Amino acid sequence: METRLAVRLKEPNPLFTRWLERWLREAERRQQKSQFKLRQALEALKCYPLPLYSGRDCAILRGFGGTLCQMIDEELRQHRVVNLLPPTATTSEQYEQQVQQVVRKVQEKQEEQAQKKKQREKKPRKPTKKDLQEMAAAEERERRVEMPPGSFEILLLVDIQETSGKNKRVLDQTRSYLESLGAQHEVRRLTIGDFLWIAKDPAGNELVLPYIVERKRMDDLASSIRDGRFHEQKHRLKQSGLKHVIYLVEDYGDNEQLGLPLDSLQQALANARVQNGVQVVRTENHFRSMAYLASMSRxxxxIFGQKTLHSVQDKAESCCLLTDSKLGLLKFRALYDDSAKNAQLTVREVFVQQLLQLHSLSLERAMAIVERYPTPRCLLDAYEECVEAKEARQLLARIPYGPLERPLGEKVSQCLHEFYTTQFR
Known part of the structure; x- marks a missing residue:
């Protein structure tokens, strides 16, 4: 790599400076008025960073009049005669020598730094605590785990938020209900879902069974539909790699004053069942929900107790038939890390989540749009290619979505066009 040097000499014009200092002392001794001009010229000469080769060159500086420039030229001629120097050799050669000295020093310093860098690279860096943790996590994910029949137990994991009520005066009875029903469980922080099951062996290895439960009360369901969390949660649950997604929905008293009409909630659950393949289980109250989970645990x-379980790294490899004697399952740690809300998302996934925040955009409609236009940039480019504004407004109207492949419609298409083409100021 080339290095650009900015060379600044400490004293670019030593001869001219020495002559001016001599003339200034004489003028001060004789108390001549020229001392003021000489002092001004000397200060300007010392501030000038480049070498000057004649009195004429000095004329660009403050304080150098015609007389002073002639004095320098005359002094310079005498100096060359005395020292037998060719014209212009006095200052230019000195300048070149000083430049070469600077270049050599820089090159020597660069070589020294390169040697030190090689020595540092040869010497292995002591890994930090974070490096050791990342290495251990990577090794743990790659390590293959196999559990023969009878060498593990099935454990229900309960999200930590399910064990404490929203109100301190009303403690959640989840744990006490499960204990009374004899369901083996453990409370942990889950990054996705409220309940799931793992197979755990004596060595501490944990494989996740392909079942995950999202528990909602009817009033919570209405709230999540209003703020868009319902569609986002469905999308994240389907992307988790666990094949069986269960929505456990509890009645809220007489299901009155929910914030949305009961028919709308029932339609949303029916859409989730038919269009998303989500299993919906309705219960009367909290105890009935825990009884369902305890029954699922048994x-x-x-089902899994007499099978051989082994770990897989890819979500696609976890696909298995319950009739098989050997099943591939994801590790709990891998599911936990990959499903974290703060995990790095692709542009496509962020685009889906953005679309789900818009009114009337269900997961099926959002996925249909993203299949055609994977990123917002692709959609904006498609809008720009439209010849007329009417064509752009109807660009998405005929995109099919869902099992019945219904078109998105002109209303949704116009809303999206207005949203993505309006400039906010």
Whole structure:
């Protein structure tokens, strides 16, 4: 790599400076008026960073009049005669020598730094605590785990938010209900879902069974639909890699004063069941919900207890039939890290989440749009290619979505066009 040097000499014009200092002392001794001009010229000469080769060159500086320039030229001629120097050799050669000295010093310093860098690279850097943790996590994810039949237990994991009520006066009865029903469980922080099941062996290895539960009360369901969380949660649950997604929905008293009409909530649950393949389970109250989870724990223990379980790294590899004697499951740690809300998202995933925040945009409609236009940039480019504004407004109207492949419609298409083409100021 080339290095650009900015060379600044400490004293670019030593001869001229020495002569001016001599003339200034004589003028001060004789108390001549020229001392003021000489002092001004000397200060300007010392501030000038480049070498000057004659009195004529000095004329560009403050304080150098015609007389002073002639005095310098005359002094310069005498100096060359005495020292037998060719014209212009006095200052230019000195300048070149000083430049070469600077270049050599810089090159020597660069070589010294390069040697030190090589020595540092040869010497292994002591890994930090964070490096060790990342290495251990990577090794843990790659390490293959296999659990023979009977060597593990099925454990229900409960999200920590399910064990403490929103109100300190009303403690959530989740844990006490599960204990009374004899369901083996453990409270942890889950990054996705409220409940899931793991197979745990004596060595501490944990594999996730392909079932995950999102528990909602009817009033919570209405709230999540209003603020858009319902569609986002469905999308995240489907992307988790667990094949069986269950919505456990509890009644809220007589299901009155929910914030949305009951018919709208029932339609949303029906859409989730039909269009998203989500299993919806309705219960009367909290205790009935915990009884359902305890029953699921017993059933899963019977189904998976006599099978050989092994770990897989890819979500696609976790696809298995319950009739198989050997099943591939994801590790809990991998699911936890990959499903974290703060995990790095692709532009496509962010685009889906952005669309879900818009009114009338369900997950099926958002996914249909993203299939055609994977990023907002692709959609904006498509708008720009439209010849007329009417064509752009109807660009998305005929995109099919859902199992029935219905078109998105002109209203949704116009709303999206207005949203993505309006400039906010």
């Amino acid at each position: 059933s899963l223990a019977q």
